[in-house]
Amino acid sequence: MTALSADPAPRRRLPLLLGLAAMLAAAVYATRSRDDAASMPAPVAASTAPAVPAPIPAPIPASASAALPPPASITPQRGNIPGLSVNATFATRTGGGSVLVTRPDGTRALVAVGTDAVPGIRLRAVRADRATFTAGGTQFWLPILSESAAKADTSPATRIAAAPPPPVPSAATPTESQIRESQAYQAALAPGQDGAWRGYAVRSMPPLFAKAGLKAGDIITGINGRAFDRPAEIAQLAREAALSSTIVFQVRRNGKMQELRVEP
Numbered sequence: 337m338t339a340l341s342a343d344p345a346p347r348r349r350l351p352l353l354l355g356l357a358a359m360l361a362a363a364v365y366a367t368r369s370r371d372d373a374a375s376m377p378a379p380v381a382a383s384t385a386p387a388v389p390a391p392i393p394a395p396i397p398a399s400a401s402a403a404l405p406p407p408a409s410i411t412p413q414r415g416n417i418p419g420l421s422v423n424a425t426f427a428t429r430t431g432g433g434s435v436l437v438t439r440p441d442g443t444r445a446l447v448a449v450g451t452d453a454v455p456g457i458r459l460r461a462v463r464a465d466r467a468t469f470t471a472g473g474t475q476f477w478l479p480i481l482s483e484s485a486a487k488a489d490t491s492p493a494t495r496i497a498a499a500p501p502p503p504v505p506s507a508a509t510p511t512e513s514q515i516r517e518s519q520a521y522q523a524a525l526a527p528g529q530d531g532a533w534r535g536y537a538v539r540s541m542p543p544l545f546a547k548a549g550l551k552a553g554d555i556i557t558g559i560n561g562r563a564f565d566r567p568a569e570i571a572q573l574a575r576e577a578a579l580s581s582t583i584v585f586q587v588r589r590n591g592k593m594q595e596l597r598v599e600p
Contacts, residue, residue: 412468415476416495420454421486422467422478433462434595438483443563444532445586446593451561458561517542517574525570528555533588534565544577548585548598557593558586 419440426434426446434448447453449462453469461468466477481489520542528537535557538550550556556564559573560583577583577600585596 412475412477414491415469415471415474415478417454417457417478418495420457420478421483422480423482423486425462425464425467425480435459435462435467436593438486438532439563442532443534443557443565445558445563446595447558447561447586448584448595451558451584453561455562511578514574514578517544517577518571521570521573525556530555530588530591533557535588536564536570544583544598544600547600548583548596550585550587550596551589553589555588556585557588560584561586 417440419438421438422435423438423444424436426436434446435453436444436446437453438444439454445453447459449459452458456471458470459467460470460475464480466479468475468477470476479489479491524538524540524542524545525536526539528535533555535555538545538552538554538556541550541552558564559569560576560580562569564586581599583598583600585598587594587596
């Protein structure tokens with residue numbers, strides 16, 4: 337029986353296949369090594385520059401600090417104007433508002449922010465529990481009290497002296513038109529009173545009254561924060577209308593106070 341001889345070809349191809357596998361593994365390893373090296377962040381060289389210290393502010397000299405003004409007081413003092421009381425406040429979200437006051441002569445008025453409650457006492461701000469005024473360079477506040485409670489109030493307060501009221505604008509010599517307007521205002525107004533409110537009642541409508549929205553029967557109790565209850569105020573109205581940019585009428589209408597503004 338004759339033995340079969342083995343084919344030597346597969347044995348010769350085995351080393352070749354092993355060499356190719358080794359070369360492929362080496363190529364894959366080299367590729368991964370390059371990718372890992374590219375993804376690593378570059379090393380940052382340590383700075384050799386010396387650290388710069390933060391500047392130290394120079395001390396304020398004692399003489400300079402002594403010259404600094406003291407901080408302004410944010411809370412004005414409580415004041416006391418004999419006979420003047422604030423009976424109600426009507427504040428607005430925009431910072432304005434008005435107050436109902438009783439004056440030393442017993443009359444009552446609705447006073448808007450920026451106008452005088454009495455001559456020389458100007459309303460500056462309104463809160464729910466108080467009203468802030470100025471008299472000259474002094475700022476003070478008054479609480480909300482009824483007229484009787486204000487008379488009986490004994491709380492400590494600083495007595496405030498009213499500053500002289502600002503002068504009413506006047507022309508050197510009235511013009512003919514101002515004289516005619518003054519005569520028209522005198523004919524259109526008559527003394528009037530609604531309870532404690534005194535002033536002048538509107539009987540007819542000069543152009544300024546109609547432009548302001550006044551109505552027959554209205555009682556004008558004040559103009560630009562001043563009481564309007566004397567004949568001299570009627571005589572000044574024409575001059576003030578000619579020289580002022582805005583006229584503010586405080587009016588009593590149907591038992592209620594109103595303010596009417598007009599630009600002459």
